[in-house]
Amino acid sequence: MSITIAMTLDLKGLSCPLPIIKTAKAMKELAPGQLLEALATDPGSVSDFKAWSKATRNPLLESAEDAGVFRFVLQKKEA
């Protein structure tokens, strides 16, 4: 499996629920197994990404914070 990021979404400055909705749209473009990186500044996105990953079964491989920017890496689930 490749670890390269297939797509990066800059969601900084957007507030809930836009980050998760834009991510849901972008994930549709990916092939199974591909990775999406999302960068957000809304603190609510931490729990939203976790819950979205669980509900849609697209694994959340990373959830981290660096200087107020949250970085999430999601993997598109196998079809």
Next chain:
Amino acid sequence: MSNDVLILGGGVGGTIVANLVAKEVGDRARVTLVDATGTHVYQPGFLYVAVGQQHASAIQRAESALLRDGVKLIIDTATFVDTKARKVVLKSGHTLRYDELLFATGSRTVMGEVPGGLAAHDFYTLEGAERLWRTLKDFTGGTIVIGVAGIPYKCPPAPVEFAFLLDDYLRARGIRDKSEIKLLSPLNRAFTIEATSKLVQPILAERGIELTGFFNVESVDPSAKTVTSLEGETFEYDLLVLVPPHRGQKVIERSGLGDERGWVPVDKNTLQHLNFPDVWAIGDTTNIPISKSGSVAHYEATVAAAEILAAVKGEAPPAHVYDGKVMCFLETGKGHATTIRFDYDHPPVSPTPSRLWHWAKVLFNKTYWHTVPQGRLP
């Protein structure tokens, strides 16, 4: 030389600003308000029209009857704003000049952006609410699906309120046991605000309203009567009610004054355009990450009016700025309601639903015409 204050839009925000400026300005400025229809519509009433509790005539008045004598009303539509020449071109071909310009043009709904979406009902326009009521009157049972087809949209709790009022209506008709109500939410809760969602979710469950989370409507198949989400789920429906995608008005996009959805970028406190200091925007029209609702337009209007007055008088901008204040009522059915209050610095709080808040909403709806447009409520 006299100054020209030009206001685009005769909704709650534009009307308050026009009246407050005209009251104070004396002969220092002319105040002109341009409205597309000349009819002032109380949009929170759409919800009641959709379930047959109110008639369309009860939620609209002539804009001319709500404006002070000092405001000139022009019934026309702005088609282009030239910020260099400080001119606004109208559909009729006339041109108006301005020294201070306010966008209070609200939002427009674009259900056509959703593939198959035009087959769905909505309660986000008066026509939509009336059509939904005509369909509901003849409804004899089946699955009613309520979903959200675009963010941001006006009045975030409205789909939840509609579900509760629909539940009341179907019970009163004696067909609730033959009907299912499914509420599809873009997030994993009833709507954006977490504290209030926690409060209303047990009531949804108690009424047998089935909540499905992370369902962002992507498309509708009118022949199969199904609705599908971005997340890949599909539901069947007998009656589909969608919150349509929203955009700002075309004049904003055409004049290059907004973002890709036509929302005007303004300072979240002063409501002044980020690139043009003689242009302000309030209400749905702005790109501020705050609820698109009448209460926001109302609170912002008092700030914008003070800013515009200071500009007319050549004074320093007022110290009082918009603090992100929002106050909404939320009907929870069975004659009960709660409220949601918050601002930029204070998270939302909601009291336990009660009859008191329902009656407060009824009273507000009735007294609106004599208090809010005139700027009589702070």
